[in-house]
Amino acid sequence: MNGQDRRLPYDAQRVDTPLTRSAIFLVLEVVDEPTAIETVRSVLSSVADISKNVAFRDLTASFACTVGLGSVVWERVMRTERPRELHPFIPVAGDVHSAVSTPGDLFFHIRADRQDLCFEFERQLLAQFGSAVRVADETVGFRYFDVRDLLGFVDGTANPDGEELADATIVGDEDPGAAGGSYVVTQKYVHDMEAWHALTTEQQEQIMGRSKADNVELGGSTTTQKSHKSLATVKDEDGEHDILRDNMPFGSPAAGEYGTYFVGYSRRLWVTERMLERMFVGEPRGCHDRLLDFSRPVTGGVFFVPSMSALSRLAAA
Template sequence: MTDGYGNRVPIAPQQVDAPLTRTAVFLVLVVADAADAMSTVREVISGLDDLIKTAGFRDLSGRLSCTVGIGARVWDRLTRRAKPAELHPFREIVGPTHTAIATPGDLLFHIRADRADLCYELERLLLESLGTAVSTADEVSGFRYFDTRDLLGFVDGTANPVGPDLPASTLVGDEDPAYADGSYVVVQKYTHPLSMWQALTTEQQEAIMGRRKADNVELPDATSGQKSHKTLTTIVDDAGEHDILRDNMPFARPALGEYGTYFIGYTRHLWVLERMLERMFIGDPPGLHDRLLDFSTPQTGSTYFAPSAALLGALADEPDDEDGPDEPDDQDDPDERTDHDEAPDGPGADLSLGIGSLNPSADERTAS
């Protein structure tokens, strides 16, 4: 498709690499237990490209895109395939002071555009098409805040990988060839007590974040004791530094006193993002949690796998039989741990945190 100037405008159902936009909708749905629910969902998400075109033709320069993530609970019945190697439900992390909670979610739709009306129209069409096959677990409309800052006043997204590091950090490769070019996705909705945060001095805020507020310059890492958010979310092991891609967005309803950040992270290896959260909520060393959590309360937490566009489009060819493939019982058990989780000295024993879109310039990225 082309815009009014003859420029090609890509519209695709799976754009992990979509550029940063001015607005976004984060829609989390639960699939119903009805006998025909899976076939309805399968038909809708495999034909998502057509829905994007239907909504997006109104302004082809609006950069409408949508990424679909599928949760572990419905993966095998919906796709008729064994789960990706690391896919499992979000694992609750209980720290001494704060808890990363797990909440329901079978499908994630990450809708992005430069116009809020395009996001609205695609969401409306999606929900109309899905009908009673789903119920809504959470819905958040985000917006770009000034120069890509969060509502705490700091630039969000500068830690995102750029250039060839983007696909290397976010897209599954030869380690799980059946799901190559897909991505693991974790979402959390955080709310902020802004009055408490604003009561801190700028120096106190900067010490918590690990960056200067005005110009986003990194502050030196602490060598002992309390570490900053930047340091705790940096994951390094013998293989080097492990990045993820963030596309966080602020959201707010000032009349209700609600201010927050919607965290969304795309990653090639789910254990990397899980290790970041462990370091935030449990601390490194344990007991010294990320002080940002004293001003950021998680309201949700769920995990998905966003398959490649080719795999997503092929779902319409799957049979309607609702029995999924046989798999080991522990694949659905959130208490079972992967090798990475059980090996404190293994890959990711000391790791890093990041979010945004593939291929935008560094100054267009969101971060933490």
């Protein structure tokens, strides 16, 4: 994706930041203390200032941070009605696999071409939050070769770009109170690499729907079993509905942990939810995404990324 071609409204948070070399995915819970909400509001209103302070150390490193809020804390923190589609992550139960829902009030998508900048931002952020939050999950991601996941396939090929990007990711006049914002769904997938490597390359390609070496889309299957690519594509009478994926690999060979952190930004939350239903339940039912036989979700969250002006207003309220 060419970052110069990605255009969002000026007031939107930088969900369009091109894929960087490093990232931290940070999910926090707000503690049940009398002063916690005010502390959270103060810190969120200063995220832009913390970002500038860190980004200034290397202006070529593409530093960015996107912050989202969950439905449980939305009204208490923002003091406005929640966006129309915002709700907790709804578990998806298929006949074989399930998408789980896990706790989380705040989501920070921290990224840069230098890991030290991500580290420094997270350090300053958590220092300002103090005891008002606790960490629900922290995952450190990295770019793997030519934008591949640890399964060996190029990830994010079908992302929207140019003028299509804003239409796919940024809420408009259909929800005036949430205009300029974006829904984001997060899931942490852990891979069974031993089982995956036991497959032939041809079997892996049939599951993914793309060739492994050169990322060429494969033809449709003549059977009812659809590929991951097909099941992750949502179409209806209005055409194909895109989301913006900013997935990243994570892992530790020493710990035997290998995975992908899924981040999906969208203008319409139902699009991502429909995608997950197709993957886990199957279409037709029972023909689930075979990638799930080798990749298991251990977290699941839904957040809304408000506009920059909505965050800045927290300082004055």
